[in-house]
Amino acid sequence: xxxxxxxxxxxxxxxxxxxxxxxxxxxxxxxxxxxxxxxxxxxxxxxxxxxxxxxxxxxxxxxxxxxxxxxxxxxxxxxxxxxxxxxxxxxxxxxxxxxxxxxxxxxxxxxxxxxxxxxxxxxxxxxxxxxxxxxx
Amino acid sequence: xxxxxxxxxxxxxxxxxxxxxxxxxxxxxxxxxxxxxxxxxxxxxxxxxxxxxxxxxxxxxxxxxxxxxxxxxxxxxxxxxxxxxxxxxxxxxxxxxxxxxxxxxxxxxxxxxxxxxxxxxxxxxxxxxxxxxxxxxxxxxxxxxxxxxxxxxxxxxxxxxxxxxxxxxxxxxxxxxxxxxxxxxxxxxxxxxxxxxxxxxxxxxxxxxxxxxxxxxxxxxxxxxxxxxxxxxxxxxxxxxxxxxxxxxxxxxxxxxxxxxxxxxx
Amino acid sequence: xxxxxxxxxxxxxxxxxxxxxxxxxxxxxxxxxxxxxxxxxxxxxxxxxxxxxxxxxxxxxxxxxxxxxxxxxxxxxxxxxxxxxxxxxxxxxxxxxxxxxxxxxxxxxxxxxxxxxxxxxxxxxxxxxxxxxxxxxxxxxxxxxxxxxxxxxxxxxxxxxxxxxxxxxxxxxxxxxxxxxxxxxxxxxxxxxxxxxxxxxxxxxxxxxxxxxxxxxxxxxxxxxxxxxxxxxxxxxxxxxxxxxxxxxxxxxx
Numbered sequence: 001x002x003x004x005x006x007x008x009x010x011x012x013x014x015x016x017x018x019x020x021x022x023x024x025x026x027x028x029x030x031x032x033x034x035x036x037x038x039x040x041x042x043x044x045x046x047x048x049x050x051x052x053x054x055x056x057x058x059x060x061x062x063x064x065x066x067x068x069x070x071x072x073x074x075x076x077x078x079x080x081x082x083x084x085x086x087x088x089x090x091x092x093x094x095x096x097x098x099x100x101x102x103x104x105x106x107x108x109x110x111x112x113x114x115x116x117x118x119x120x121x122x123x124x125x126x127x128x129x130x131x132x133x134x135x136x
Numbered sequence: 137x138x139x140x141x142x143x144x145x146x147x148x149x150x151x152x153x154x155x156x157x158x159x160x161x162x163x164x165x166x167x168x169x170x171x172x173x174x175x176x177x178x179x180x181x182x183x184x185x186x187x188x189x190x191x192x193x194x195x196x197x198x199x200x201x202x203x204x205x206x207x208x209x210x211x212x213x214x215x216x217x218x219x220x221x222x223x224x225x226x227x228x229x230x231x232x233x234x235x236x237x238x239x240x241x242x243x244x245x246x247x248x249x250x251x252x253x254x255x256x257x258x259x260x261x262x263x264x265x266x267x268x269x270x271x272x273x274x275x276x277x278x279x280x281x282x283x284x285x286x287x288x289x290x291x292x293x294x295x296x297x298x299x300x301x302x303x304x305x306x307x308x309x310x311x312x313x314x315x316x317x318x319x320x321x322x323x324x325x326x327x328x329x330x331x332x333x334x335x336x337x338x339x340x341x342x343x344x345x346x347x348x349x350x351x352x353x354x355x356x357x358x359x360x361x362x363x364x365x366x367x368x369x370x371x372x373x374x375x376x377x378x379x380x381x382x383x384x385x386x387x388x389x390x391x392x393x394x395x396x397x398x399x400x401x402x
Numbered sequence: 403x404x405x406x407x408x409x410x411x412x413x414x415x416x417x418x419x420x421x422x423x424x425x426x427x428x429x430x431x432x433x434x435x436x437x438x439x440x441x442x443x444x445x446x447x448x449x450x451x452x453x454x455x456x457x458x459x460x461x462x463x464x465x466x467x468x469x470x471x472x473x474x475x476x477x478x479x480x481x482x483x484x485x486x487x488x489x490x491x492x493x494x495x496x497x498x499x500x501x502x503x504x505x506x507x508x509x510x511x512x513x514x515x516x517x518x519x520x521x522x523x524x525x526x527x528x529x530x531x532x533x534x535x536x537x538x539x540x541x542x543x544x545x546x547x548x549x550x551x552x553x554x555x556x557x558x559x560x561x562x563x564x565x566x567x568x569x570x571x572x573x574x575x576x577x578x579x580x581x582x583x584x585x586x587x588x589x590x591x592x593x594x595x596x597x598x599x600x601x602x603x604x605x606x607x608x609x610x611x612x613x614x615x616x617x618x619x620x621x622x623x624x625x626x627x628x629x630x631x632x633x634x635x636x637x638x639x640x641x642x643x644x645x646x647x648x649x650x651x652x653x654x655x656x
Contacts (some may be wrong), residue, residue: 012617013646035602051595052589053618054457056601057638142529142570144499151525159511228509229474232526233499315440401439402478 160246165219166212195266213304309392340380462626512551
C-alpha cells in the first residue's frame with residue numbers, strides 16, 4: 001500500500017456526504033501537521049480500500065481538494081499536499097474559527113455572556129500554564 | 137471499454153468439450169462404477185465356474201449383464217439431470233455461455249460411451265469363455281449365422297440404448313420444469329412420448345424407406361438326429377421406422393434441453 | 403416516502419459516466435419484470451436501469467425478491483412478464499458470457515479441487531484473468547490443492563468470490579456475498595472487493611440485507627419489498643437526507 005498510512009475516519013451515520021468527510025479529514029490532518037506540504041496522499045484506490053468506500057467517492061474528494069488548492073496532482077506520480085504556506089495558515093485559521101464558533105455557541109447556550117466567557121477562558125489559560133490544551 | 141474489447145466465445149470449444157466430458161465420465165451419479173463392477177464380478181465368477189459348468193453354459197450365462205445395460209442407461213439418463221439439480225450444480229451449468237443442448241449432449245455421449253464399453257466387455261468375456269467352442273460353431277454353421285448378423289444387431293442395440301437414455305433424460309427434464317407434481321407429470325410425459333414416438337416413427341418411416349433394410353440371419357433346425365442341419369434364413373428389419381424413431385428421440389432431446397434452459401427455474 | 407427517479411440520468415460530471423467508445427447504452431435494463439411462483443409472487447413489476455460502471459446495492463429483507471431478480475439477469479429464472487437486457491442483448495447464451503454471477507448456494511462439485519474450479523471457469527469464460535485469480539486466491543487464504551468438499555462454509559464463500567472477481571465481466575452479480583463469512587473477516591473481504599473492482603468498465607450489483615458492511619461502497623440503492631421497488635436513489639443523496647443507509651433500511655423495513 002502506498003501513501004503514508006493516512007486513513008480518514010469516516011462516519012457513515014452522519015448526513016455529511018462521504019466525499020466531504022474525506023476532504024475534512026485531509027484538511028484536519030494538514031492543519032495539525034500530520035500531513036505536510038509535499039507529502040503524498042494515498043492513491044485513490046488505496047484510500048478507497050482502506051476506508052471501505054467507493055473509488056468514485058474518493059475521486060470526487062480528490063477533485064474537490066484540487067479545486068480548493070489543498071492538493072496538487074502530478075501525472076503518474078500521485079497527489080501531494082500543496083506546497084503552499086498560505087494554505088496551512090488559512091486552514092489553521094479556518095479550523096480555529098470553527099472550533100471557536102462551536103465553543104462560543106455552546107457557552108452562550110449555557111447562558112454565559114461575553115465578559116464571563118472571556119474571564120473563564122483567561123482563568124483556564126493561566127490555570128494550565130498557557131499550555132494551550134486544544135481539544136481536537 | 138477494456139471489458140468490452142474481449143472476445144467472448146459462446147458454445148463448446150475443444151477444451152470446454154473435453155472438460156465437460158471428463159466430468160461426466162468420472163461422475164459417480166449415474167452409478168457407472170456399479171454397472172462395471174457387477175459386470176466384471178459376474179464374468180470373473182463365470183471364469184471360476186467354467187471347469188464345472190462347461191464352456192457352453194458359461195458362455196451363455198456371460199451374456200446376462202447385457203440385460204442390465206438398458207436399465208442402467210435409463211437410470212443414468214434420468215440422473216444426468218436430477219443429480220445436477222439436487223446438488224445445486226444446475227446454477228453452474230446454466231450460467232455457462234453454452235447452449236444447454238450441448239451440455240445435455242455431452243452427458244448423453246458419456247452414457248453411450250460407458251454403455252458401449254460395458255457391452256464390449258460382455259462380448260469380449262463371452263468370446264473368451266467360449267473360444268474352444270468356436271471350432272464347433274464353425275463346423276456346425278452356427279457361426280455363419282452369428283457373424284454376419286453382428287453389425288446389424290449392434291446397431292439395433294445402440295439405437296435402443298440411445299432412445300432409452302434420451303427418454304429418461306427428457307422425463308427428468310420435465311420433472312424439473314414442472315413446479316408441482318413434477319414426478320407425475322414426468323411419468324405421463326414419458327408414456328405420452330413413448331406412444332407418440334411409436335406413432336411418429338412409423339409415419340416418419342415412410343420418409344426413410346430409401347434407407348437400406350437391416351439384415352439379420354435367423355436359424356432353424358431341420359431334420360433329426362444325425363441328419364439335423366441348420367438352415368439359415370434372413371430377417372429383414374425395416375430401417376425406416378428405426379430412423380424415424382431416432383429422429384423423434386433427437387427431437388425429444390432437444391425439447392428437454394430447451395425446457396431446462398428456457399423454462400425450468402433454478 | 404418515494405424517492406424514485408430514473409437511474410439512467412446520471413448528472414454527475416465526474417467523467418466516469420462518459421463512455422469512451424460510444425457505448426452509451428446502460429449495461430442493464432430491466433423492464434416491468436413479473437415472476438410468479440406457485441402461490442406467491444416473487445417479482446411484481448420491477449423496472450431498473452443500470453448505467454455502466456455503477457455499484458448498485460439491492461437491499462431488502464429475506465424473501466423480498468432480490469435473488470429472483472439476480473437470477474433473472476443471470477438467466478436462471480425465467481420471468482412471466484417483462485424483459486431483461488444485458489448490454490442491449492436479451493438474456494441468453496451471449497449474455498451469460500458477459501455476466502459473472504455469484505450464487506447464494508454452492509454450485510461446485512465436492513470432488514473438485516480449488517485448482518479445478520479455477521480451470522473450469524477459465525475454460526468457459528474468456529474474460530478470465532489468471533493473475534488476478536492468483537492474487538485473489540492468496541488474499542482469500544485458499545490453496546489450489548484444497549478439495550471443495552473439505553472447505554468450510556466461509557472458505558467456499560470466499561472461493562465463489564475469487565471465481566467471480568477474477569473475471570473481467572461487464573456485469574457482476576453478487577447474491578449475498580457475505581453470507582457464510584464470519585464477522586471478523588467481512589471488512590477484509592469488502593476491502594478485497596473494492597480493491598478488485600474495476601469501476602468505469604465494470605458494473606456491480608450486490609444483494610444484501612447487511613447494509614452496514616457495504617454502506618460506503620454503494621453508489622445507488624434499490625430497496626426491494628415483496629417483489630416491488632420500495633425506494634431507489636443515489637446512495638449519497640439518501641444518506642444526506644436520512645443519515646446512514648443502514649438507518650434508512652431499518653426505517654423502510656421497520
